[in-house]
Amino acid sequence: MARGRARLNGMAVAGLGLLVVVVLAALAAPLLAPAPPDRLSLGESLQPPTPAHPCGTDYYGRDVLSRVLHGGRVSLAISLSAQLVALGLGVTLGVLAGYFGGWVDFAVMRTVDVFLAFPDLLLAIGIAAALGPGLPSVLVALGLVGWPGLCRLVRGEVMALRERDFIQAAKAIGAGHGWILWRHVLPNVVAPTVIATSLGLGSRIMQEASLSFLGLGVQPPVASWGSMVHFGLRWLSRAPWLVIFPGLAIAIAVLGFNLLGDGLRDALDPRLEE
Amino acid sequence: MTAFVARRLLAAVPVLLAVSLATFALLYLVPGDPVKTLVGERASPETIANIRRDLGLDLPVVQRYLTWLGRTLRGDLGRSWTTGRPVAASLAVRFPVTLRLALVAFAVSVTVGLGVGVFSATRHNSAADHGVRFLLLLTGAVPVFVMATAAMYVFGVRLHWLPVSGLGDGSLRHFILPGAVLGLYLSIYQARMTRSVMLEVIRQDYIRTARAKGLPERVVIWRHAFRNALVTVITLLGGSLSNLLVGSVLTETIFNLPGVGRFTVDAAYARDFPVVMGCFLFQAVVFVSANVLVDIGYALADPRVRVG
Numbered sequence: 376m377a378r379g380r381a382r383l384n385g386m387a388v389a390g391l392g393l394l395v396v397v398v399l400a401a402l403a404a405p406l407l408a409p410a411p412p413d414r415l416s417l418g419e420s421l422q423p424p425t426p427a428h429p430c431g432t433d434y435y436g437r438d439v440l441s442r443v444l445h446g447g448r449v450s451l452a453i454s455l456s457a458q459l460v461a462l463g464l465g466v467t468l469g470v471l472a473g474y475f476g477g478w479v480d481f482a483v484m485r486t487v488d489v490f491l492a493f494p495d496l497l498l499a500i501g502i503a504a505a506l507g508p509g510l511p512s513v514l515v516a517l518g519l520v521g522w523p524g525l526c527r528l529v530r531g532e533v534m535a536l537r538e539r540d541f542i543q544a545a546k547a548i549g550a551g552h553g554w555i556l557w558r559h560v561l562p563n564v565v566a567p568t569v570i571a572t573s574l575g576l577g578s579r580i581m582q583e584a585s586l587s588f589l590g591l592g593v594q595p596p597v598a599s600w601g602s603m604v605h606f607g608l609r610w611l612s613r614a615p616w617l618v619i620f621p622g623l624a625i626a627i628a629v630l631g632f633n634l635l636g637d638g639l640r641d642a643l644d645p646r647l648e649e
Numbered sequence: 650m651t652a653f654v655a656r657r658l659l660a661a662v663p664v665l666l667a668v669s670l671a672t673f674a675l676l677y678l679v680p681g682d683p684v685k686t687l688v689g690e691r692a693s694p695e696t697i698a699n700i701r702r703d704l705g706l707d708l709p710v711v712q713r714y715l716t717w718l719g720r721t722l723r724g725d726l727g728r729s730w731t732t733g734r735p736v737a738a739s740l741a742v743r744f745p746v747t748l749r750l751a752l753v754a755f756a757v758s759v760t761v762g763l764g765v766g767v768f769s770a771t772r773h774n775s776a777a778d779h780g781v782r783f784l785l786l787l788t789g790a791v792p793v794f795v796m797a798t799a800a801m802y803v804f805g806v807r808l809h810w811l812p813v814s815g816l817g818d819g820s821l822r823h824f825i826l827p828g829a830v831l832g833l834y835l836s837i838y839q840a841r842m843t844r845s846v847m848l849e850v851i852r853q854d855y856i857r858t859a860r861a862k863g864l865p866e867r868v869v870i871w872r873h874a875f876r877n878a879l880v881t882v883i884t885l886l887g888g889s890l891s892n893l894l895v896g897s898v899l900t901e902t903i904f905n906l907p908g909v910g911r912f913t914v915d916a917a918y919a920r921d922f923p924v925v926m927g928c929f930l931f932q933a934v935v936f937v938s939a940n941v942l943v944d945i946g947y948a949l950a951d952p953r954v955r956v957g
Binding site: 485488489492493494496497500501502503504505507577581584585588589590591601604608611612615618622625626627629630633634637 | 663664665667668671672675676786787789790791792793794795798802806892898899902913914916917918920925929932933936937
């Protein structure tokens with residue numbers, strides 16, 4: 376068993392390694408990219424991968440590697456910000472619902488039920504459609520998709536904590552609600568929240584890619600990995616590299632977050648035995 | 650049992666009401682004037698006023714909601730802003746497509762998911778187990794639309810084994826490729842769940858007893874362990890079935906199948922709000938009712954659930 380656990384933490388390390396590469400590549404995109412991502416070069420339309428263009432070029436002769444690197448900044452920034460929105464809403468409401476119970480819990484959990492009555496991607500599509508496609512609506516849509524699951528998880532943890540002796544003791548010595556929540560409740564929901572955040576970021580990357588793939592996400596001239604696939608699909612049989620490389624980037628990032636999340640769950644949450 | 654069913658059905662009513670409210674509120678998220686979005690900024694004020702009256706947009710919000718809800722309950726989901734066709738009629742044409750895709754995908758996912766799950770669990774912590782689990786993780790990280798594109802390219806464009814996309818004459822052939830891709834993704838979750846449920850069951854005393862009395866391992870696994878694991882696995886399958894019925898938006902879009910998911914995306918793209926709202930409501934209702942049915946089915950299979 377000990378060996379199994381060490382191996383799974385090896386998975387967490389592998390995930391972290393992938394993510395470091397992805398994040399560094401996105402941060403250093405202007406330095407690493409062989410060409411500016413928007414530089415047109417119509418004479419080099421739909422070139423296969425060559426040393427000059429390691430991932431080939433698109434219809435307008437733009438360098439695909441440069442676009443994947445820069446697109447990563449967009450995809451990662453959107454997913455990260457959306458997850459922060461989800462985290463803020465989910466943890467705050469989950470802690471309040473779990474700790475206070477009663478009508479607070481009722482109101483929060485019924486709202487969660489309504490959000491969960493729509494499948495994730497459908498909800499995101501509806502919100503993106505209502506707000507009109509573009510970066511801000513993707514952010515709102517993905518933030519709103521992410522919070523209900525997190526809220527339910529945190530609420531469950533807090534409800535179990537509320538009855539524990541150390542919380543009762545803090546109450547007995549006259550600590551206020553704010554103090555108890557801040558010093559005793561929040562630190563104890565950090566572990567499950569970290570796990571859920573890592574897995575959540577994987578989902579956010581995938582959902583952003585899906586929305587942009589459907590043409591409901593970021594709009595030109597902004598490009599994310601998903602929108603690159605959306606526009607690359609038109610040239611699929613002549614230039615499959617337009618789909619392969621952004622698709623690969625999505626897969627590496629999602630795999631990184633999922634490996635990290637699964638590994639962390641194994642390390643931080645000994646109750647879950649796989 | 651009757652009490653349980655009644656309780657579960659009643660619990661769904663407020664959720665569905667709230668869902669209808671959320672769907673209705675969608676229209677209010679639209680920045681600016683939806684009518685101007687519809688007819689363009691340059692339309693004359695009279696035209697805009699006429700359309701507003703036709704759509705009932707000049708009435709107070711509460712009255713509009715109640716009118717809309719009343720019509721919706723009678724099965725009238727309004728007409729598309731782009732084609733003028735009744736939304737409910739379009740849904741009736743498109744739902745069978747989604748249903749057929751769902752059935753093919755479900756068959757694929759159950760075969761692959763349960764098979765792989767049992768395979769993995771019976772080789773717990775072996776190289777084969779780790780290999781399979783890593784493969785599942787890897788597949789899950791590839792976006793479904795990239796996998797679908799690859800499948801279309803290989804089996805459709807290169808090998809000519811199956812139609813590339815579209816509904817064609819609606820025969821099964823056109824559903825094999827999309828169904829297989831969608832089923833593969835569903836099976837990832839099913840395989841993971843089957844594996845952990847099987848591991849749980851294999852640790853039980855009655856499995857040790859079965860082995861001790863000299864039964865062949867195949868009988869122990871399939872007759873004793875798997876059948877007991879199945880109770881839990883069935884609820885999870887129910888969950889994937891309801892997800893499927895909603896129509897995989899991405900699969901239908903990429904394979905150009907005119908199902909409910911594709912309808913939703915096209916409407917969202919055209920910002921055809923009666924269709925978006927109709928699709929939204931329809932899919933949420935299917936999703937919620939399927940979940941209720943699954944709960945009831947589960948209670949029938951396992952009496953312990955009925956308490957509490």
